[in-house]
Amino acid sequence: MKYVEFGKTKEYLSEMCLGTMMFGDRCSEAEADRIIARAIDAGINFIDTAAMYCDGFTEKILGRILNGRREKVFLVTKVHKGVDKKSIIESIDESLIRLKMDYVDLYLIHWPKKGMNPTEIMEALNQVVEKGKTRFVGCCNYPGWLVTHHNAIAERNNWSMLVCNQIPYNLIERGVEVEVLSQAYAENIAITTYRALVLGLLSGKYRPGESIPAKSRGVTDERIGNWLSQYGDGINKFLKLADELGITPAALAISWVRYSSAVTSPIVGVSSMNQFESCLQAFEFDLTEDQYNRITNFFDTEVKEETGGAYKDIRRELRLLKASDTLTAD
Numbered sequence: 001m002k003y004v005e006f007g008k009t010k011e012y013l014s015e016m017c018l019g020t021m022m023f024g025d026r027c028s029e030a031e032a033d034r035i036i037a038r039a040i041d042a043g044i045n046f047i048d049t050a051a052m053y054c055d056g057f058t059e060k061i062l063g064r065i066l067n068g069r070r071e072k073v074f075l076v077t078k079v080h081k082g083v084d085k086k087s088i089i090e091s092i093d094e095s096l097i098r099l100k101m102d103y104v105d106l107y108l109i110h111w112p113k114k115g116m117n118p119t120e121i122m123e124a125l126n127q128v129v130e131k132g133k134t135r136f137v138g139c140c141n142y143p144g145w146l147v148t149h150h151n152a153i154a155e156r157n158n159w160s161m162l163v164c165n166q167i168p169y170n171l172i173e174r175g176v177e178v179e180v181l182s183q184a185y186a187e188n189i190a191i192t193t194y195r196a197l198v199l200g201l202l203s204g205k206y207r208p209g210e211s212i213p214a215k216s217r218g219v220t221d222e223r224i225g226n227w228l229s230q231y232g233d234g235i236n237k238f239l240k241l242a243d244e245l246g247i248t249p250a251a252l253a254i255s256w257v258r259y260s261s262a263v264t265s266p267i268v269g270v271s272s273m274n275q276f277e278s279c280l281q282a283f284e285f286d287l288t289e290d291q292y293n294r295i296t297n298f299f300d301t302e303v304k305e306e307t308g309g310a311y312k313d314i315r316r317e318l319r320l321l322k323a324s325d326t327l328t329a330d
């Protein structure tokens with residue numbers, strides 16, 4: 001497992017971050033325990049959870065599983081309730097009780113909310129850091145400008161700044177390429193990505209023209225069926241290439257995400273040990289530029305903006321700034 005510098009934190013974390021959203025849901029506590037033991041053995045020291053997963057039950061499970069292994073992992077959790085000061089401060093206390101821990105390593109705002117107050121948010125997050133309940137703070141699902149805006153407020157007040165933005169990114173959902181990735185790259189904000197497999201769509205279990213397999217997330221999440229119809233041709237080509245390359249489709253989908261220099265750590269969410277093993281392959285498989293372009297072209301999903309030409313390219317350009325003005329070492 002490769003270790004990557006996590007934004008400005010000076011921490012080196014495993015490139016793979018283990019996602020836990022299915023723990024206590026589609027994945028039993030016993031299986032989750034085995035997966036975490038195997039992940040730690042494989043060198044993974046980075047685990048993502050959230051207070052809202054199974055309404056707090058996932059954190060409770062993690063509290064039990066990580067008992068005695070706390071120091072082996074960099075643990076992330078997220079604000080459960082609103083983004084007002086009271087919610088931010090109460091939510092971490094409730095998470096720490098469920099996790100049976102004194103602190104987490106990274107505490108994230110889960111979603112921006114209409115009417116949010118960045119000064120109140122950054123002051124509250126700073127208070128959580130000062131009380132020693134988290135080491136670092138960050139956000140999820142933020143547009144790039146909002147990260148910059150929050151951090152400008154924090155910097156003016158000498159408060160802890162957001163070190164990470166956690167966002168959805170995969171072969172089909174590529175909106176973050178427009179500005180989120182470029183902003184993060186230029187300001188050395190760590191990017192953790194979720195939904196690399198498009199909810200499992202690119203794992204090989206869903207086949208165009210075939211019915212949705214029983215007991216999969218596709219049974220309850222209609223986005224999977226919709227995307228399966230819309231991108232059937234691309235999915236067939238993608239599955240064929242995975243076969244030719246001798247890696248699992250899941251690993252190929254993750255390899256595509258980790259190809260971007262702006263992506264720090266893809267989060268891998270699994271519901272079984274077999275799935276975990278099959279995803280792990282991705283971190284030993286570097287796509288060539290040619291393979292990357294081929295796969296990208298299987299799906300016509302590049303974001304088409306209102307303005308094309310040079311403006312479009314500039315908005316996507318990671319290396320727009322002079323190297324000395326870019327904070328990321330690359």
Ligand SMILES: NC(=O)c1ccc[n+]([C@@H]2O[C@H](COP(=O)([O-])OP(=O)(O)OC[C@H]3O[C@@H](n4cnc5c(N)ncnc54)[C@H](OP(=O)(O)O)[C@@H]3O)[C@@H](O)[C@H]2O)c1
Nearest residue numbers: 019020021194195197198199200203216217250269275278
């Ligand atoms: N910050 C946020 O707003 C946010 C939002 C969502 C997720 N997340 C984080 O990101 C993680 C991943 O998200 P996600 O679950 O949506 O990601 P995903 O990678 O798109 O989907 C994971 C699903 O794909 C299937 N799968 C995974 N590996 C497989 C394999 N090797 N073979 C066959 N099927 C496989 C499983 O579905 P089945 O259970 O159907 O088998 C699994 O639940 C979560 O655990 C969570 O930590 C964060």
